[in-house]
Amino acid sequence: MTLSPAMPVDGPSGPGGLRPDQLAALHRRITGWFAETARDLPWRETRCSPWGVLVSEIMLQQTPVVRVLPVWREWLERWPTPAGLAGEPAGEAVRSWGRLGYPRRALRLHAAAAAIVRDHAGEVPGDYTELLALPGVGSYTAAAVAAFAFGRRETVVDTNIRRVHARLVSGVALPSPSLNAAEMRLAAELLPDDVGTSVRWNAAVMELGALVCTARAPKCAECPVRNSCAWLAAGEPPPSYAPKGQAWHGTDRQVRGAVIAVLRLADAPVPAEMFQREPADLGFAATGIGVPLSALHRLNSAPEQLERAIAGLLGDGLAELHQGGYRLPA
DNA sequence: GAGGCGTGGCC
DNA sequence: TGGCCAAGCCT
Numbered sequence: 263m264t265l266s267p268a269m270p271v272d273g274p275s276g277p278g279g280l281r282p283d284q285l286a287a288l289h290r291r292i293t294g295w296f297a298e299t300a301r302d303l304p305w306r307e308t309r310c311s312p313w314g315v316l317v318s319e320i321m322l323q324q325t326p327v328v329r330v331l332p333v334w335r336e337w338l339e340r341w342p343t344p345a346g347l348a349g350e351p352a353g354e355a356v357r358s359w360g361r362l363g364y365p366r367r368a369l370r371l372h373a374a375a376a377a378i379v380r381d382h383a384g385e386v387p388g389d390y391t392e393l394l395a396l397p398g399v400g401s402y403t404a405a406a407v408a409a410f411a412f413g414r415r416e417t418v419v420d421t422n423i424r425r426v427h428a429r430l431v432s433g434v435a436l437p438s439p440s441l442n443a444a445e446m447r448l449a450a451e452l453l454p455d456d457v458g459t460s461v462r463w464n465a466a467v468m469e470l471g472a473l474v475c476t477a478r479a480p481k482c483a484e485c486p487v488r489n490s491c492a493w494l495a496a497g498e499p500p501p502s503y504a505p506k507g508q509a510w511h512g513t514d515r516q517v518r519g520a521v522i523a524v525l526r527l528a529d530a531p532v533p534a535e536m537f538q539r540e541p542a543d544l545g546f547a548a549t550g551i552g553v554p555l556s557a558l559h560r561l562n563s564a565p566e567q568l569e570r571a572i573a574g575l576l577g578d579g580l581a582e583l584h585q586g587g588y589r590l591p592a
Numbered sequence: 593g594a595g596g597c598g599t600g601g602c603c
Numbered sequence: 604t605g606g607c608c609a610a611g612c613c614t
Contacts, residue, residue: 318610322610323612324609364611366597367598398612398613399612400611421609440593472609478602511605515597515598574596
């Protein structure tokens with residue numbers, strides 16, 4: 263039987279073909295690198311509440327840290343507890359979400375806050391299974407909150423960790439298009455046994471993927487485990503598949519985004535006909551709502567496309583009809 | 593399980 | 604310039 267770096271097999275030598283001493287060395291090097299390199303992020307401070315950690319994790323889903331920081335600070339100042347957020351209309355969460363993107367996350371975070379008040383006496387639960395039951399909380403976020411807010415030993419797997427494992431252990435440029443059982447098993451086997459070390463390991467591997475082992479142009483010269491990297495040893499083979507990008511220009515999605523940008527800034531229900539006409543003709547050009555209205559108009563979308571976008575927003579609960587116009591849910 | 597879902601910065 | 608990418612989740 264032959265062990266290939268590209269096809270990690272558990273055997274006498276351990277996960278990914280690593281001996282126990284090699285695994286321990288990886289733990290030491292990566293957590294050591296993290297101790298001296300980690301960014302100072304407010305949700306990593308020990309005084310940050312589990313609620314603050316949960317809010318950060320939801321905001322960080324598909325959104326870069328630098329854009330999350332100011333919005334997270336505003337949210338925690340305004341709503342320092344789940345009960346604070348749950349006590350306000352869902353539309354306020356969507357409005358305060360600003361331009362973070364994927365505004366349904368704001369809706370789900372609001373629903374999660376309500377569930378926490380209703381089912382957990384207002385305290386963010388620390389168990390993976392209970393976290394997973396919250397709206398907007400999937401396998402990654404449940405594990406991350408349990409680990410980072412409650413110090414639990416959890417197998418945290420996000421896109422950064424997947425990429426580090428793919429290169430460092432499996433020797434390929436990128437992880438597979440979707441998370442699979444083999445990856446979860448590998449991640450579980452790489453996780454340090456000690457609880458405290460496991461928490462630091464999760465954060466450290468994630469940080470390594472975010473700062474050094476990046477998707478494009480990884481900074482291998484700065485990597486603390488470059489001498490152990492299976493991908494580097496294999497001569498940096500290119501990805502075996504081409505990631506498929508998401509279309510944007512001319513899509514319903516783009517129109518959705520433009521419509522909700524208008525609703526975020528509107529302080530009264532917006533009649534449907536306003537979405538179809540020049541804001542200058544409506545006398546709104548110089549007002550706050552005039553800017554997103556002009557942007558929407560420039561898309562020059564077909565009426566039926568606009569209808570689909572609005573219907574989608576209504577269906578998702580991101581908008582509601584009130585007195586002949588559309589607004590964020592009140 | 594593939595596809596839908598925002599937004600802005602970067603190379 | 605424009606496609607790729609960012610601490611995913613849900614259906």
